Structures are given as structure tokens and as C-alpha cells.
Amino acid sequence: MNLRCYELVVQFYRLLRIKKIPGPLKGQLQRAASSVALNLAEGWGALLQIGKGSSNRFWKSQRDTGHYST
Numbered sequence: 001m002n003l004r005c006y007e008l009v010v011q012f013y014r015l016l017r018i019k020k021i022p023g024p025l026k027g028q029l030q031r032a033a034s035s036v037a038l039n040l041a042e043g044w045g046a047l048l049q050i051g052k053g054s055s056n057r058f059w060k061s062q063r064d065t066g067h068y069s070t
Contacts, residue, residue, distance in 0.1 A: 006040045009033055 013033040016026060 003040060003044055006037060006044065009037045009040065013037060 013030065016030050016033060019026075021029065
């Protein structure tokens, strides 16, 4: 994946694993970084699918699952 923000959040997540941060804060930061990375990956994958001509299928599936409102 060639997406700068994704690469940065993965680096941030890895940095959190080695830094000495109080337990609850560290856990919260790790969950947040993980969530951001996963959301970026999902969105990037969706954009790649749109580029392949399947945009109608993507938006229909998102609308049907309730992730995006129209």
C-alpha cells in the first residue's frame, strides 16, 4: 500500500509497542492507531475497487450494510 498516512500510523503503532507509557493510556493509543490503520486500509481498498469500475457495487454494498447514508 503506497499511502503516506497509512505508513505513518503503522509506524506510530509500532513505536507505541516499545515506549514506556502508562497501561490504560498505552492501550487506548494502540486501539486508536489500529482503528485508524484499518479504516485507511479499508477505504484505500474501496478506492482501488472503484478504479476497477466496480463503484456501483461498492456504494450499493456500503448503503445496504448501513455504513454510508445516502
